[in-house]
Amino acid sequence: MGQRDEHERFDRKIEAMGVRIKDANTVKVRDDVFDEVTLLALYKLVQKKLITVIGGPISTGKEANVFYGERDGQGLAIKIYRIQTANFKAMNEYLAGDRRFSSVRGTRKGLIFAWTKKEFSNLARAHEAEIPAPEPLAFDRNILLMEFLGRDEVPYPQIRNAEVEDYGKVYREILGYVEKLYREARLVHADLSEYNILYHEKPYLIDMGQAVTLDHPRASVFLVRDIKNLNRYFSRYCDVVDEEEIIGTLVGTGRREP
Incomplete structure (x- = not known):
């Protein structure tokens, strides 16, 4: 009965913000995700009329949960970083050498907020840089709102679970994304x-919290x-380009044929 009371209190809090809960499955993961910090962040985003519906979970993990949401009928991905269970040490490795976040305080909460940003x-x-990836819409504290990549509330599958007709073509497309990310966005994905690639008619890059700028001390290690x-993955399905040749092309010491 106590757990049901907690769930009802959660529902009342969310609904009091003017947000409709669309999927009862949210209950399965909400207890340890929607803490007071997250509720406050959610409240701020709702106040700005950026969220009108919260649906069920799209993905759940140790670092973050992603929920389906809507803003006036338009699909959203609501990514919530878990303050208590996120890997503090691993995150710090990617943040430590990033000049954009050099002033981040070493508290768990401060780190998660910086990671979301x-x-x-x-x-x-x-x-x-026009790389197929979710368009970021807004963030507050540990919540990131993004474009929903999917259809009818179902996200596009990870490429490992997708039906791909021409692996060679898709491989070359992704190499093009990596090159564009490096040359135009000045980033290395790093994971x-x-x-972390979705597929529906074309590949999409996702999960870019760990991506680093080119001046990060480990950028070249992450790129390799x-x-x-x-x-490793695409060699099962198609011919792949030599790793050194790809790296040489990116850093300007080689040339990859299209």
């Missing part, structure tokens, strides 16, 4: 794999790891 900034850079991950 960092993902917003990285997605904005990618979007400006590129079949888990991204390329190795891509080649």
Whole structure:
């Protein structure tokens, strides 16, 4: 009965903000996600009329949960970073060398807030460079609002679960994204794999919180790891380009044929 009371209190709080709860499955993950900090951030976003509906979870993880949402009938992805369970040490590795966030205080809460802002900034850079990725819409504290990549409230699948007709073509498209990200957005994704690429008619890059600027001390290490991950996955389905040749093309010491 106590848990039901908590759920009802949660519902009342959210509904008092003017947000409709669309999916009862939200109850499965909301207890340890919607803490007071998150509710305050949610309230601020609702006040700005950026969220009108909260639906069920799209994905759940140790670092963050992503919920389906809507703003006046338009789909949203609501990404909520979990303050209590996020990997503080791993996040700090990506933030420590980033000049944009050099003034971040070393508290768990401060780090999560900076990470949310960092993902917003990285997605904005990618979007400006016209790289297929979710358009960032707004953020507050540990909540990031993004364009929903999917249809009928169902997200596009990760590429590892998608039906891909021409792997060679898709591989070349993603290499093009990596090059554009590097040359135009001045970023390295730093966690590129079949888990962070969605696919529907074309590939989309997601999960860019860890992406780093080119002056980050480990940018080159992360870039090599991204390329190795891509080649590891796609080599099962198509011919891949030599890793050194790809890196040489990006840093200007080589030339990759289209």
